[in-house]
Amino acid sequence: MALKVLIPTWWKWVDLWDITKYLNKALVKIGKKPSISYIIESYPSDTEFIITTWYYGSQVKDFLKIVYPENNITVVDVDVYDWPGSSILYSMSKAKPYLQSPFIYHACDTVVLDKIDFKDSNWIGWFKWEWSSNYAWFNVTWKEVDKIYDKWIIDPDYIHIWLVKINDFENFWNIVDSLLKNNNETLNDISVINSMIRNWSGFSLNVFEKWYDTGNVDWLNKARREIHDSFHILDKLEESIYIYDDFVVKFFYDKSLSEKRVERARLLKWLVPNIEWHENNFFRYEFAEWKLYSRTANPQNFKDFFIWSKENLWKESNEVSQEEFKKVCHNFYHKKSIERIDKFLNNHNLVDESNIINWEHVPSIKELFEKVDFDWLCSSKQTFFHWDYILDNILQTENWFSLLDWRQDFGWLLQSWDMYYDLSKLNHNLTVNHDLVNADLFTIEKNWNSVNLDINRRENLVQCQNSLHKMIIENWFDLKKVKILTAIIWLNMSPLHHHPFDKFLFYFWKLNLWRAINENN
CATH class of the missing domain: 3.90.550.10 (Spore Coat Polysaccharide Biosynthesis Protein SpsA; Chain A)
Structure with missing residues (x-):
């Protein structure tokens, strides 16, 4: 029995x-x-x-x-x-x-x-x-x-x-x-x-x-x-990931997110692992014995990765009219950012004011946003996208890549998004990443209105970022747009993270947005 x-x-x-x-x-x-x-x-x-x-x-x-x-x-x-x-x-x-x-x-x-x-x-x-x-x-x-x-x-x-x-x-x-x-x-x-x-x-x-x-x-x-099989991933209350020998299971508290992820996997086809099973809040996909690109990226193979992304992921996709697409981008880049700014200032009982950050005078947020041409920022072609395009979400084989943790939508769009956001996510990740945050390799010192920031980056990732910037220019993309969107990404991250990393991000985005605004193309 x-x-x-x-x-x-x-x-x-x-x-x-x-x-x-x-x-x-x-x-x-x-x-x-x-x-x-x-x-x-x-x-x-x-x-x-x-x-x-x-x-x-x-x-x-x-x-x-x-x-x-x-x-x-x-x-x-x-x-x-x-x-x-x-x-x-x-x-x-x-x-x-x-x-x-x-x-x-x-x-x-x-x-x-x-x-x-x-x-x-x-x-x-x-x-x-x-x-x-x-x-x-x-x-x-x-x-x-x-x-x-x-x-x-x-x-x-x-x-x-x-x-x-x-x-x-x-x-x-x-x-x-x-x-x-x-x-x-x-x-x-x-x-x-x-x-x-x-x-x-x-x-x-x-x-x-x-x-x-x-x-x-x-x-x-x-x-x-x-427990010996532990692995590090930033935990989120409303979602989880479980890893088994032959498959991976994703959970979303919101069932619609799970359904949309599965639908987007169908659209992305072979760029993402094969979905084997879907049950309401869960879906299961094949486990691949590949290496995380965050562990193998170097200046030599980064060019191959960039070309692969351009040829296979960032393909033109006209899901809506360009006018409608611009509205979706504006809601995300401008409206959402204003909401996150208000949230951060309220959480920390701060007012919008100018600062001296790393010995540079940085204007108030209101003045900074007045200097950003959001019409230009939102005037991009529609392409397929990943949305959270960081090295930890990419697997590498000898001559191929596979994408993990793809976003379920952008606004209500399943097929189209701004390629520049993926580029900016890469740029962000080559500057600020999980390893750096977990090891507390950043500092922030604030004395009244003066702020000093520092960050300890791996030389390998610095060189990869230089390679990224070079290829952006060589492919006639707009590096200034990437840098501005990178700062906006840090802005939106700041109220969602722990202290003191939240304050580091807040002043880091202000400093880098100011520098990007004043930088010539």
């Missing part, structure tokens, strides 16, 4: 703050994958999984369908969540019809790296940790559990990690049925286990050397630091 595992994912978890505002807790990313993947993949392939869900339950269902289509998984909806009658035990009881044999109860925020024991007996998983007063704990006599206690005990010997083998399943469900008659909202598996112990159903110990509670922010961050 196949092993059965119960994984509850039904509740909303406040300990993760905004992280679970848009996402079911079981889908919170740890390393390359969410916690539920680490759980499922720790069991044999023929395991039968019973998963209870309610909060963002459709996300769990779609994720399992797209990632584990061959696994034996049954999803059970919990009909009572946050009103009288709800409890952890009640949610477990909804899985009773599917668990009429020995099973393991594995909480969706319990990740263990040790091998799980499938022996034919009742056991409780435990972990020893010095800061454990927030966890249920238990006493042990002769290697068997006496009783599980609630939280707030300093330095107990054993803490309950919500990983339990129920061998006496009939006894377990009889006690569950009896306890639920009291309609107690605090009931959980501890209530049942203690009752089973009193009725002579013993529980042995199963020690785990590596355990992470991913339902706690501090422990989640610890898991992300320590």
Whole structure:
């Protein structure tokens, strides 16, 4: 008989703050994958999984369908969540019809790296940790559990990690049925286990050397630091990415964004990985064993990349009239920028004023924008586009490139955008990138109205940027337009980032816009 595992994912978890505002807790990313993947993949392939869900339950269902289509998984909806009658035990009881044999109860925020024991007996998983007063704990006599206690005990010997083998399943469900008659909202598996112990159903110990509670922010961050397959990507609350051996899965809280990304992939064809599967908020595409261009770019191959982009990506595409296209560009470059400026100034209680930045007098934002010819800035040809054209979103083979994380639209346009925005994104990324920000390789010193900025850039990327500028000029593109749009990109980034990087970006864009305005073509 196949092993059965119960994984509850039904509740909303406040300990993760905004992280679970848009996402079911079981889908919170740890390393390359969410916690539920680490759980499922720790069991044999023929395991039968019973998963209870309610909060963002459709996300769990779609994720399992797209990632584990061959696994034996049954999803059970919990009909009572946050009103009288709800409890952890009640949610477990909804899985009773599917668990009429020995099973393991594995909480969706319990990740263990040790091998799980499938022996034919009742056991409780435990972990020893010095800061454990927030966890249920238990006493042990002769290697068997006496009783599980609630939280707030300093330095107990054993803490309950919500990983339990129920061998006496009939006894377990009889006690569950009896306890639920009291309609107690605090009931959980501890209530049942203690009752089973009193009725002579013993529980042995199963020690785990590596355990992470991913339902706690501090422990989640610890898991992300320590789990060996971790990778760095700037996390966003409303979207996520999961990487598996043969495919990649993207999640968007807004289902329309997922749908538009899939549609744009169809338009971009072989420039992006092949979309294998799409389910509402998720889509899955092929994983390519290629190298990130951010790790291989150099002045020698950058020219090939530029030519490839020009010939394959930035092809003419007249989706709307040129007049309508100019309006879309103006809304993005001007209107959106004004909104972001107001947001930054309000967030920091600042007024629009001139500054001395790196010993240069830089006018107020109002004066700067009056000097920008937005009609000229928005007068570009319509082409196909990527939108977030940075080196980390590009894969390189020996003589080819593939594009990742393409934008779903521009305004409401799917096919047409301004090639200059892609060029400006490249220019931005060769100046400011994730590696630089993560290593704090920037400084800002502000004394009243005087600001000093500095940034430590890799020489290789400086040379790539020189190559980019040279090819822009050689191909009769407008370098001044690229530099102005690059400054506008930094402007729009500034209110969205952490302190002090947000202030660095704010004064950095002012300085660079001023320099670009005054620069001759």
